[in-house]
Amino acid sequence: MIETIRPLSIEELRAAVAGAAERAIPLEILGRGSKRELGNPVEAQAVIDLSRLAGIQLYEPDELVLKAGAGTSLAEIEAVIAQRGQILAFEPPDLAPLYGGPAGSGSIGGAVACNLAGPRRLKAGAARDHFLGFVAVSGRGEVFKAGGRVVKNVTGYDLPKLLAGSHGTLAVMTEITVRVHPAPEISRTLMLVGLDDARAIEAMAVALGSPHEISGAAHLPAGEAGLSAVDRVAETGAGVTALRVEGPPASVNYRVGALAAWLQSFGAPTLTLEPAESATLWREIRDVSNFAAARLDPRMPLWRLSVPPSEAPRVVAAIQSARPGARHLYDWGGGLIWLALPHAPDAHAAIVRGALQGQGGAPAGHATLIRAELAVRQAVPVFEPEAPALAALSRRVKASFDPLAILNRGRMG
Structure with a gap:
């Protein structure tokens, strides 16, 4: 049986990760577990559950800044800032129902780690653009922090940008500081x-x-x-x-x-x-409520395609021609396509990624398999395969934060 560790403090978390590093025990990192099935299957012998590292630690509405434990629910944060007429401008989506979970169960740590953003992204940017700072534990079991409460006067590497979208593979974030914005009238x-x-x-x-x-x-x-x-x-x-x-x-x-x-x-x-x-x-x-697990056969693979808007109709038409029965909708002016396909052992990956090839075979976007059965995610790369040079760079970055690859091993391929 896999052990689940629920630290109450950053010191408890540091000790748990350091102990795992000493024994080379791979860990699965969870905020609140709402997007646990997003990504390739994780190889883990223990689970770090951050749900007890929760709560708003600092909120200064006049300064438009909020700091919270990584396990704090987005629903709690949005309710608190709404009382002061403010919002998270990147409009983080609630993806829990896509996996059959209850609405409102996602965490701020999960939203930032996955770099999630909703329809306002085309105006306000992604989660990483509102991510000011963090405290985290590296795969070595070392506590470190980066960023702060304001963007100006920041020197050195912009580590918040690096950790946003890393899906918990570089470090375990415990505190997250984000910028909030006035809500539109x-x-x-x-x-x-x-x-x-x-x-x-x-x-x-x-x-x-x-x-x-x-x-x-x-x-x-x-x-x-x-x-x-x-x-x-x-x-x-x-x-x-x-x-x-x-x-x-x-x-x-x-x-x-x-x-x-x-x-x-x-x-x-x-x-x-x-x-x-x-x-x-x-x-x-x-x-993406139409494609929630309660409204759609959960065996149907769900893809998220990022493309130049001008290419979007061609890409969808090519997929629908090869695989009738596909359902879709467009966001971000056509730059984001949500695509649900009939069940298949390979989630129709060759068709989907083949349709993204533009003239001359150059890629015209990338595709992420957002939801599929475990066996499918074991057989198909969930994230767009990286070019060799970029993959080599990713490995070096991973090694600098987590040399034994104990954090969410396998999550990103």
Whole structure:
């Protein structure tokens, strides 16, 4: 039986990791375990569970800074800062339901370690862009810290950028400091109804190039729009291209009207969602609710593709041609594709990654297998295979933090 260690302090954590390093015992690192199935299977003889290293340790609303234990739930953080009219601008998605877990069970450590960001990423950036500092334990069992409470006057290596997206393979973070932002006063969404994928991508590009400050741009094909909890979205019976506008009420109302006029050439009927409807729709898009385990056969592999928006319709068409039955939706103006495919022992990896090849065989993006059965994740690289030079660099970085590779061994391949 695998031992689970739940440290109450950084010293307990340091001792546990140091002891594992002395005996070369590989460890699985968990924040709260909500995304445990994200990544390649981990080789581990013990588990480090950080859920007891939780709680908000510092929150200065006027300084727009918050520090919390890595095991602190995102739901707790968002509830506290909402009372002061603030948000995490990178809009971290709640992916727990994708794996059959309860909503709201993810941690701030997990969100940062996976560098997660929702629809506002195209305006506000990813988690790493709001990650100010941390305290962590390396694979040697040594405590170290980097960054601070402000961005300015930081010297040396930007280690927060390095650890964001490392999936717990470089160090075990115990404290995380992030920047918070004022929440927009209101949010409304302009919807273009009935565009196909290619025209929707064009419309989003035009909208994002406009002066109207779009904070979200997504397209749901008819089948996905019909599953929305927002009645006016579901009842369209067609594809929906959603464009979010946020800010002071007078500004938002003006910009929504101006944006509708800006996009008249697309000839699509328009609808405007009010703030409550808008919030529901973007939460669905953020959390990929249509593809949650409770709503979709969990054996269906779920892919997350990052592509140049202009390539997105071609990539999806190529996959659907090779494998009918694929379901998809677009976020980030078409730069992010969520793709659910029928079950297959290889998750259709060759088809998906083959479709990403552009002219001349050059890659036109990368694909991550977000959800699949254990046997599939054992057989298929979950993350996009790295070029040899980049893979060699990654190994050297890994060795500098975790020379015995005891932290989340195998998670990233």
